[in-house]
Amino acid sequence: MQKPGTLHVVATPIGNLGDLSPRALDTLKGVDAICAEDTRHTRQLLSHFGVERPLLALHQHNEEAQSEQLVARMLAGDQLALVSDAGTPLVSDPGFRLVAAARAAGVRVSPVPGACAAIAALSVAGIASDRFVFEGFLPAKGGARRERLSHLAAEARTLIFYESAHRIEESLADLGAAFGGERPAVLARELTKLFETVLDGTLASLGEQVAADANQRKGEFVLVVQGAGDDTDARLVEGRRLYQKLAGHLPPSTAAKLAAELSGAHRKSLYGSG
DSSP: OOOOOEEEEEOBOSSOGGGSOHHHHHHHHHSSEEEESSHHHHHHHHHHTTOOOOEEEOOTTTHHHHHHHHHHHHHTTOOEEEEOSSBSTTSSSSOHHHHHHHHHTTOEEEEEOOOOHHHHHHHHHOSOOSSEEEEEEOOSSHHHHHHHHHHHTTOOSEEEEEEEGGGHHHHHHHHHHHHOTTOEEEEEESTTSTTOEEEEEEHHHHHHHHHHOGGGGSSEEEEEEOOOOSHHHHHHHHHHHHHHHHTTTSOHHHHHHHHHHHHOOOHHHHTTOO
16 A cells, blocks of 8 residues: 655745755655746745756635645655745745645645744844734734734734735834824844845834835734733723724723723723723
């Protein structure tokens, strides 16, 4: 009986090509084929290292359909690698369906770790890293983005977001409105690349720096935001969120009373906060 192959989940550089590990390079050289988010992008990476392997497109639009065929190949003995355009696959990138299908079929899935923009940013942020939550990309539409942030404002853990160049100003403004402009944060741009910058300050000051410098509105961004703090701070943030929701339907005094009861925050600190 044919021994099944393996799905190798391979991290690739987020910018600096020197960050491709020797093990990752050996893995890419040795597999039967490489599943890539964008075959054109991955072909450039492989060409730089002199690697010639068949490339298979695997992205959000075809992953579900392709997974069955790829699992069949591995059950027949093929060794496959999975890569994204940059960094660790599945972290805000395709691959979840293939990994889940492979594991369900009894195919071995092996990580080849390496670069990850979220972890790289956290490592240089100087913000608590013992407990954190990765939120990926915020919704593109303003209303949905603000709704998501309203539910995260009381989160005590450090928060990590990805953001694109054309939404970074809007997202910083919405974060400041939801979390408070005084909340400490770090904005990491173009990590490991030529124009890498890491800005720190408050959400309000980061918004000002980005608005004042067009160069800080280019590239790929990771935003690390300090959590809401102790339980008292978290209760206050949650109380204000509830008050803002309730105040649209109830008299201010009633909204503040209910929000205080539900959140544990002091009623006087909520009244009029919307």
